[in-house]
Amino acid sequence: MAEAAWCRTSRDGRVAVLDIGGAWTLPHATLLERLVAGVERAAVPSARIELGGLESLDTVGAWLLHRLIRRLENQGGKVAIGDAAPEHRILLQRMMLPPERRTLSRPYVPVFRALAERIGMATVGFAVEGRDLIQFLGLTSVTFARVLLRPGRIRVVSLFSHLERVGLNALPIVGLLSFLIGVVLSYQGADQLRAFGAEIYSVNLVGVSVLREIGVLLTAILVAGRSGSAFTAEIGTMKVNEEIDAMKTLGLDVMEVLVLPRLLAVMIALPLLTFFADLAALTGGALMSLAVLGISLPQFLEQLRSYVTEATFWVGMIKAPFFAGLIGLVGCYEGLKVEGGADSVGRMTTKAVVESIFLVIVADAAFSIMFSYLGF
């Protein structure tokens, strides 16, 4: 079989003649490297390189040839190029500017320094984020107050469109998940309480835990994932498209046009969704009680009414608008903080969801402490 590429060495007096031919191209690079290394090892003093037999030459072949020539010259030899096609000669000349041997990798940072840097930056970032979020809350409040004084400025269409998306469209998923949680709680409660013969108290368990905590918390987390993220993504995409800048130059108030309708929508929708979630969870609990414990619906309602007070319901409901405010604020704030390209939108959206769920749970804990002092 004929070789794809070759380099034959012969002697013409004191000069070594390198007869190079075949395809000096990328697919044969491994062979070429071996050929060139062979010539380098032979340590020829002076050489003439004949390229007449070359079928094709690309940058890989030309680079290897160039490297060979340079090495031979560095060893003190003289190298001449004999016969060569014009395009091969041009390509070889292109290699003549030896590339500066700059490093191709990023500067190395020691692990512990990198760790310390990251911890420090995260800490400062956390503090800055908190401060900016409070500033944003202030800005939103001022805008809200201004709009309240002139109610004509409320963007009604936008508000209702967001209400539909945040509230109405979330009904199926919120309802289904709450129902299932009701079923699970009821069953687990009954299972544990059976040991004491107190299965009937699983109704109390479901009632209190759903109305006080789980209904509102579950809904808030769902809305944060569903709508908080959508706020960030929508506003962030507008930021990337320079739509926000366009609005400013057209004299539109971004807070009024984009932030307020979303914030109001989520603050109206979340309490309503919470109420719906409470109902769905109680329904789930009631069905499970009927199926597993044989507690009939009237019995369930009677038990619920005598042990679960109205205050329990309100303790849960009162939290909804606050959670909604957090979700809306964080969603819009992170959206406005998007900078650069589409990758930033994704990053900020993730951040918004994590941050709003975090804040919702922190706020829930704060409410719990507060209510325990107030004696609810």
Place this chain on the structure above:
Amino acid sequence: MPPPGDPIIRVRSLVTRFGAQTVHDNLDLDIRRGEILALVGGSGTGKSVLLRTILGLKQPEGGSIEMFGQPMNTLAPREQLHIQRRWGVLFQNGALFSSLTVAQNIRVPFRENTTLSHKLVNDLIRLKIQLVGLPPDAGAKLPSELSGGMKKRAALARALALDPEILFLDEPTAGLDPIAAGDFDNLIRDLQRSLNLTVVMVTHDLDTLAAITDRIAVLLDRRIMVGTMSELMTLPHPWIRQYFHGPRGRAALAAHRGE
């Protein structure tokens, strides 16, 4: 290697549609080895669609595309991959992988397609960086740290990594200032000569057309008209007349003739 002038890409009765809208209807196009061919046309005439169809990123609704004499639509995926290695593409905004440095971007095609030694690949990366006229320290930079012109050069270096025979450019000079655009034109011409490339580019830049293209393909009424700039200028079609005989076209041509 076949002689220059041979068709290297042969498009026959190509039909592409988006829904009810026909973009190309029975379009024929030959691209010859060793030429620089520009695709021009008004907005919405399907320049980029044609490019994407030739690249196999969009399936045509009818017709055939032959590359290097092989029909693309009947080839097995492995063989298609083999052919794809013989071309390089420069996307409009560079499409550099944003999480990788310039050097790592150029390394991607080597790592995926070759078994060269690490040292040789590093040498070749340095060489490509220098070939496209980037400063040597650009290799360690991330795309976000580069200017628009440098990004295009870096993307060109990646497109040239495996020594392609055909180079596809989508609006190579869009978004560059006139000086940078002129430099980029010269770079492409220079590389095309020394690397023996066939270049297919979508462009709106009349200066580019006048300065470096061998032939121009004009997309008109879902078909294509191909010729040199002076041939096209004699055609009576109103769009062509407006395009080449408008003030911008005349200025570009005058500037080129004056050189």
